[in-house]
Amino acid sequence: MSQFAINLLFVGGSFLLYILIAVWAKAGSTSDFYVAGGGVHPVTNGMAIGADWMSAASFISMAGLIAAGGYANSTFLMGWTGGYVLLAMLLAPYLRKFGKFTVPEFIGDRYYSPNARLVAVICLIVASVTYVIGQMAGAGVAFSRFLEVEATNGLMIAAVVVFIYAVLGGMKGITYTQVAQYCVLIIAYTIPAVFISLQLTGNPIPMFGMFSTHTESGLPLLEKLNMVVTDLGFREYTADIDNKLNMVLFTLSLMIGTAGLPHVIIRFFTVPKVADARWSGGWALVFIALLYLTAPAVASMARLNLMTTIYPEGTAAQPIEYDARPAWIATWEETGLIKFEDKNNDGRIQVYNDGNADFAATAAERGWEGNELSVNNDILVLANPEIANLPGWVIGLIAAGGLAAALSTAAGLLLAISSAVSHDLIKGRINPNITDKGELLAARISMAVAIVVATWLGANPPGFAAQVVALAFGIAAASLFPALMMGIFSKRVNNIGATLGMLSGLIFTLVYIFIYKGWFFIPGTNNLPDTAEFWVLGISPLSIGAVGALVNFAVAFGVSKVTAEPPVEIQELVESVRYPRGAGSAQDH
Amino acid sequence: MSGHSYDAENYWKANLRLIFGSLIIWALVSYGFAILLRPMLAGIPVGGTDLGFWFAQQGSILTFIALIFFYAWRMNKIDEQFGVHEE
Numbered sequence: 320m321s322q323f324a325i326n327l328l329f330v331g332g333s334f335l336l337y338i339l340i341a342v343w344a345k346a347g348s349t350s351d352f353y354v355a356g357g358g359v360h361p362v363t364n365g366m367a368i369g370a371d372w373m374s375a376a377s378f379i380s381m382a383g384l385i386a387a388g389g390y391a392n393s394t395f396l397m398g399w400t401g402g403y404v405l406l407a408m409l410l411a412p413y414l415r416k417f418g419k420f421t422v423p424e425f426i427g428d429r430y431y432s433p434n435a436r437l438v439a440v441i442c443l444i445v446a447s448v449t450y451v452i453g454q455m456a457g458a459g460v461a462f463s464r465f466l467e468v469e470a471t472n473g474l475m476i477a478a479v480v481v482f483i484y485a486v487l488g489g490m491k492g493i494t495y496t497q498v499a500q501y502c503v504l505i506i507a508y509t510i511p512a513v514f515i516s517l518q519l520t521g522n523p524i525p526m527f528g529m530f531s532t533h534t535e536s537g538l539p540l541l542e543k544l545n546m547v548v549t550d551l552g553f554r555e556y557t558a559d560i561d562n563k564l565n566m567v568l569f570t571l572s573l574m575i576g577t578a579g580l581p582h583v584i585i586r587f588f589t590v591p592k593v594a595d596a597r598w599s600g601g602w603a604l605v606f607i608a609l610l611y612l613t614a615p616a617v618a619s620m621a622r623l624n625l626m627t628t629i630y631p632e633g634t635a636a637q638p639i640e641y642d643a644r645p646a647w648i649a650t651w652e653e654t655g656l657i658k659f660e661d662k663n664n665d666g667r668i669q670v671y672n673d674g675n676a677d678f679a680a681t682a683a684e685r686g687w688e689g690n691e692l693s694v695n696n697d698i699l700v701l702a703n704p705e706i707a708n709l710p711g712w713v714i715g716l717i718a719a720g721g722l723a724a725a726l727s728t729a730a731g732l733l734l735a736i737s738s739a740v741s742h743d744l745i746k747g748r749i750n751p752n753i754t755d756k757g758e759l760l761a762a763r764i765s766m767a768v769a770i771v772v773a774t775w776l777g778a779n780p781p782g783f784a785a786q787v788v789a790l791a792f793g794i795a796a797a798s799l800f801p802a803l804m805m806g807i808f809s810k811r812v813n814n815i816g817a818t819l820g821m822l823s824g825l826i827f828t829l830v831y832i833f834i835y836k837g838w839f840f841i842p843g844t845n846n847l848p849d850t851a852e853f854w855v856l857g858i859s860p861l862s863i864g865a866v867g868a869l870v871n872f873a874v875a876f877g878v879s880k881v882t883a884e885p886p887v888e889i890q891e892l893v894e895s896v897r898y899p900r901g902a903g904s905a906q907d908h
Numbered sequence: 909m910s911g912h913s914y915d916a917e918n919y920w921k922a923n924l925r926l927i928f929g930s931l932i933i934w935a936l937v938s939y940g941f942a943i944l945l946r947p948m949l950a951g952i953p954v955g956g957t958d959l960g961f962w963f964a965q966q967g968s969i970l971t972f973i974a975l976i977f978f979y980a981w982r983m984n985k986i987d988e989q990f991g992v993h994e995e
Contacts, residue, residue, distance in 0.1 A: 385965075393964035397938045400969045404934045407976045408927045412983075526966060530955025539956025557957040559946055567939050592994045594987065597980035604973050615965040897920055898992040 322711050326465045329715035330722060333503050334480050337496045337726075341484030344492045349755050352489030352762050353420040353738050359494055359589040365602025367494045368586045370501035370727035372399075372577075372603070373610055374450070375457030376787065378504060378724035383696030385618035389556040393615070394566060398573025400604060400611055405578040405800075407600025411587040413807045413896040415596035420588065422581040422735075422799065423743045429806040431889055432814040433748065438821050440743050442798045443581045446791040447732045448776070450582075452784040454729035455777025458722055464654055464701065465718035471778050477726060478774040485730050486766050493730045494589060500723035505609055507720020511703045511713055512613045515620050518707060525616035533623075544623045550634035551626070551671040552678030556619065562857045572864035576792030579800030582728075582735035593899035621699045624706050629670045629692070638667045647705035656695040663688040733773060737765035782840040789832050789861050797824035797867025805875055807897070810890045812879045820875025828867030832860040919990040926982055930975050938968040 320328075346352040359367070377399070385392045417425050423443060427436025455474055462473020484492040509525075516528035520540055533540040545555045560566060577583065587596045628645060629638050641659060651657040659668060663686055672678060673690040701721065704713040741762040746753050753761065776784070783790060798821045805812040805820075812820075833839065835849040847853040849860065858866065884890075895901075941949060946960030954962040987993035 390961055390964060393942065393961075396965055397942060397968050400972055401934065401938055404930070404972050404975055408930060408979055529965075530957075530962070541956035541961075543956075545956075557961050559950075559960075563943055566943050570938065570943070594980070594984045594994065597976075597983060601973065601976040601980055604969075604976055608969050608973055611969055612966055894916070897923075898916065899987050899994050900992045901994070 320711075322714060323467060325711045325715040326718045329712070329719040330466060333499075333719040333723060336499055337480060338483055340495045340499060341488050341492045344484075344488045344495045346487070346489040346491045346759070349420070349742075349759050349762065351491045352759055353588075353734075353742065354585070355489075355491040355494045355589040357589060358591055361590055361595040361598040362602050363494070363498055364586060364590050364595070364599045365604075366501045366606050367497040367589075368583065368599065368603035369606035369610075370497040370504065370723070371586055371731035372583055372607055372728070373501075373504065373724055374728035375454050375461075375721065375725040377610065377614075378508065378721055379457060379461075379700050380697050382614045382617040382621065383699040385615055386622040386699055387696055389554065390558060391560045391566070394570045394573065396611055396615060398570045399577055400607060401570070401574040402577025403600055403604045403607070405574060406583070406587070407597055409804050410578060410584065410800075410807070411596045411600055412593045412899070414584060414803070415587050415590065416593050416896045416899060418588075420585075421738050421742050422584050422803070423739055424747070425806065426799075426802055426817070427743070427747065429889065429892060430802075430812075430814045430817040431886065432818060435802070435814060435818045435821065436743060436747065438818060438825075439799065439802065440739050442794050442821070442825065443739050444736055446580065446794045446799075447582060447736045448773070449783060450580075450787055450791045451729050451732040451736070451773045452776045452780055453787050454725045454732065455773050456780055456784065458725040458729070459777060460697075461701075461718060461721040461725065465714075474774055474777050477722065477729075478770055481726055481730050481733065482767065482770050485733055485770065486763050489762065489766070490585075490589060490734055493727075493734055494586075496730070497727045500727040501606060503716075503723040504720040504727075505606070507716040507723070508610050508617075508700070509613055510716065511707060511709055512617050512620075514709055514713075515624065515703065515707045516616060519620055519623065525620070526612045529616035529619055540623065541619060544619055544626075547623065547626045547630075547634055552675040552681070553672045556622070562851065565851075565854075565857050565859055565862050568858055568862035568865045572796050572862050572868075573788075573792055575800045575868050576794075576796035576864055579795035579798075579803065580791070581739075581795075581799065582731040584803075585735055585738070586731070617700065617703065621703060621706065625694070626670070628706070629668055638669055640667050642666065644668065645706075647702050650705065651698055651702055654698075656698045658693045660691055662691055668692050729773065733766060733769045736769045737762055740765040740769070782837075782842065786832075786836065786840060789836065793828045793832060793861075793864040793867065794825060796864030797828040797871055798822075801868050801871040801875065805872070807893065809876075809879075810893045811884065812875050813882055813885045815882050816875040816877075816879030819878050820871040820873075823874045824867040824871030827870045828863050831855075831863045831867075835860045915990055916992075919986065919992060922986050922990075923983065926979060926986070930979050933971065934975060937963055937971040942968050 350356055381395055414425055423436045423439035426439040458477040459470035459474035462468055463470040484496050512525040513523050516525040517523050520528040520531045521534050522528035522531050533543045536543050541557055549555055587599055590596050590599055631639055648657055669687045669691045671690055704717055745761050746758055802817050802821050834846045837844040851857060941960055942964035949959040952959040
């Protein structure tokens with residue numbers, strides 16, 4: 320069977336499974352559509368949160384980022400997991416007790432202000448739309464590489480599948496497809512990792528293999544990797560970094576942002592009890608950690624594998640000839656994600672750090688005239704099975720896994736967007752007397768429109784699509800998280816304080832990002848170059864969300880202090896979300 | 909509500925104490941061991957590198973999992989103790 324047929328079998332088989340689940344889990348009411356009827360078991364929910372959370376970026380890009388950055392990019396590992404501690408302790412159980420359908424609804428009720436609710440809706444939509452574009456585009460790339468179709472056509476196929484299960488089943492359909500997608504993606508991610516770990520260290524568990532001995536050299540794997548990369552002028556893989564303030568703030572922004580992302584929070588509304596919301600957080604992190612603990616091992620091993628592929632006789636000897644390159648390099652060259660340029664015309668592939676002035680003399684001595692191979696970070700995971708010479712079915716599995724990661728996150732985001740439109744805008748502002756049936760129809764139509772818009776944006780990504788970390792996490796951290804947390808932990812913060820707090824956190828964060836990245840991300844409109852020497856106190860625009868959150872807290876408390884206390888019934892509402900008894904299932908008013 | 913208010917207040921305080929303690933550990937393993945205190949832990953070798961690196965790429969995540977399960981278990985007990993648990 321050809322590789323194409325194998326890929327088609329795996330991807331087609333997984334899609335068929337998702338559609339069968341959709342038919343089985345059809346939504347019959349708004350409660351089904353928004354919160355899957357509220358009866359999801361915490362372990363099931365944990366698995367669904369895992370798929371909801373782990374996007375194309377986690378599956379495809381994260382290991383590549385860590386491979387390139389080494390220790391410095393541990394921020395992603397800690398940031399994208401540590402947020403679950405905040406969620407499980409500071410938000411999820413109380414929002415579950417509140418028992419409504421959407422995140423803006425809590426903000427609107429708690430701050431007795433339709434305007435606060437509207438600000439929350441806008442934040443939710445901007446963050447989620449930015450996020451969903453990357454998922455759709457990621458699905459398109461995976462399709463074009465593995466199924467040899469145009470990226471745009473691949474995108475269409477993905478959109479149709481999401482359409483079927485999300486429009487039909489809402490949260491109910493999404494929950495159970497996410498469980499299936501989690502299984503597909505975690506198997507796809509770990510199998511190649513296990514084989515590579517076995518090949519390099521003899522240890523089948525990647526998270527242990529990474530810290531054990533590299534069989535071939537007899538040295539600890541990370542020590543070997545440090546030697547290889549420093550021989551070629553790169554920074555030591557495990558080297559510590561100087562700008563710790565920025566590292567702390569970036570990690571904190573990712574954590575707070577994670578906790579404030581609506582598509583993750585609403586998954587906690589689907590469990591029957593407050594206690595289940597707490598357990599869900601733990602289970603979610605267990606399932607997420609299976610991938611996140613493996614990713615750093617994949618990163619270090621793939622980096623070492625890549626270097627030993629290029630320098631088979633060791634870094635002191637000649638690199639391989641271009642004509643003798645392995646087949647996977649040739650395959651990925653076709654996609655443009657690997658590029659080779661023979662700068663010194665010696666027919667060999669030199670890979671080294673040509674930006675390192677201290678290494679220039681060594682390079683000149685060896686007759687090297689620049690780094691000749693550029694490898695896109697994103698291919699590391701996708702090419703892993705080929706790099707390790709694994710059988711064809713593993714490649715098919717990776718294709719299905721990458722698509723599962725992209726589609727499950729896209730569906731979660733689309734639900735967050737469509738429920739904000741149908742529940743917070745249509746029912747909340749335009750037609751409060753809409754019937755349950757009418758609202759369900761409105762929710763389905765909103766979902767359909769959201770999918771069409773997301774697909775179009777995925778095919779024609781606007782400039783801001785690449786700014787998921789800055790925009791989605793920045794907004795969630797600076798505006799939504801503080802408003803939600805204060806709504807639970809303070810009885811004193813009032814409507815004016817919260818609204819101004821959200822707006823100032825949001826504006827502060829966006830302005831700082833725009834100054835360095837261009838106004839509304841239009842190239843050339845930035846006021847200062849986006850490099851470390853121009854950042855205030857060395858804080859990168861990606862790390863500013865945590866400071867924005869601080870601004871939000873400060874403004875909200877300050878303004879609330881000098882304005883009227885919230886009404887008694889609001890203080891009672893805050894009181895009631897703090898105590899689990901009497902939660903009932905999530906429902907409408 | 910008034911009859912319960914004294915107990916309710918203590919329940920909330922117990923929750924806040926538990927959160928506070930958990931978040932100190934949360935910050936210690938990530939911002940502490942993995943970032944700011946890494947140079948101090950540099951002397952402790954772990955498989956070819958140092959303890960700080962291990963916390964940055966493995967240990968912090970494992971600690972987060974333990975923290976959430978501990979919080980959920982402890983909080984469910986506290987719910988029962990104060991009689992605010994769900995039937």
